[in-house]
Amino acid sequence: MSFQCAPPPLSRARRNITLFGATKLIVRSPREYRIPKGVNRRLTIALSIAVFCTISATQSPGGDERGAGITEDVTTLSLGGRLYDNHWNVVGRRPPDSRQPEFPKDVRTYNEKTWRCVACHGYDYLGRDGHLGTLSRSGKFTSMASAKGRDPAKLMDFLATGMHQKLTSMLSSDQLKALSLFVSQGQHSIAQLADESGVARGFSDRGKTTYVHSCVGCHQTDGKAVIYGEEGDVASLGWIARNRPPQALHKIRNGVPKADMLALRFMPLDQLSDLLAYLQQLDPKAR
Template sequence: MKSLAQMPALPMMIAAMLFIGAAHAQEPGEAWTLSQGGKLYDNHWLVTGKPAPVKRNPDYPADVKALPADTWRCVSCHGWDYSGKDGHLGKSRKPPIFASLRQAAGKKFADLKTAMLAPGHRAYVAALDEGSIDALARFVSAGQFNAGKLMPGGRSVGDAVAGREIFEGACISCHQADGKAFIEGEAGDQPALGWVAKNRPAQALHKIINGVPGADMLSLRFLPEQSRADLLAYLQTLDDSVD
């Protein structure tokens, strides 16, 4: 077999292009990176495979009640709508002290990464590797959804009829037609997608878009924004009763 040095110029150029193309094909794209960041925002140790934290995050406010492990989750401070005290957490937390991340949407990735490395997040960031820090910063910059636009008052603006087609094509094989199978929920959730979508719509949409940490659930970030809203609208029509 000839070495690259012995090959004619044109075949060697083609071989080099194929090699470069194969290398790039194996690099994760934007949708994967943003979804990975979204899962890290949800629960980083289920993504990285590390043990759950057993001690309270030293950067988490001492006067705010939370389970030790939850103090290491971005969502515990900034919420499923990323709005902190300005969103759903502001209604349930007294005093509502956590800042919104909505103003960070669209900001430069490098600036957000620098902010994450500043005091206030150092203990959290120390638990992540460089790739995870990058994915999380990119998610904050380019991966958020606008809850006020997509679910004003908690109701999706989507088309439930269109959402049913998505559900039956991508979700029904695991969750079944009634949406009550294989529910990887949060504390307080009822085992029915209809209940979660109606009572915790921002949580439902975050997991629709990014997937569930540590589970095999499909990330639907590749769908257009309208289609994501359509799916949420359909989930909100499902039965929310629990036996």
């Protein structure tokens, strides 16, 4: 007589009693259709936040994207945002070893960084009129804010020619389109979320709900899980949110190239400001 110590696997008949026919697909051949663990987790988290946002957006004031759901545009715009941040990582190629010749001579940094959009235009998109102004007053650090609303097709032409050509030549036309859409429609104004010194205008107690439900799993309660981030970053979300709020916001809205990180672009700006306010209170001792 055989003896089973583990509960027997569900019989095929049991497993086929599924809610919708579609689930059968998964039941029949679990190996083929299984979503990789990370993607699954991100998807679940993103979807639950989307539902949470759509419900609460109807009650909360302000925000330029009130009630925005998950649409293809949101996905394209966040892809564009990641390309803007580090298109080399998105595409999976290394930038040239040399320094980008147009990059301001007076700024000391790694050569590879000089080939990224964000290095000249900034996480606030304002070039030297924003946070990059403390690094250099060079005209190469141009604000991109005036390109908001410009025809994406014209932006594609602009980015594929002239001095930007050597930066964008490895992008597919879909990627270039996503980048151009981001420039035209994806830039937020940091002034909508934070005051001039970068302090979030939102309410941290409301932001805490989002943090506890969606971020703790990866970043820990204190926000001090290991982060490589950018040159000079301290591995602490609290430090980053206080010292580099435009960087935190850009990455929270668009995700992080090549990393298993959420993109909360579907979340209204006022709720992102609440989240930023909460992050700014984390790990207060990090300097």
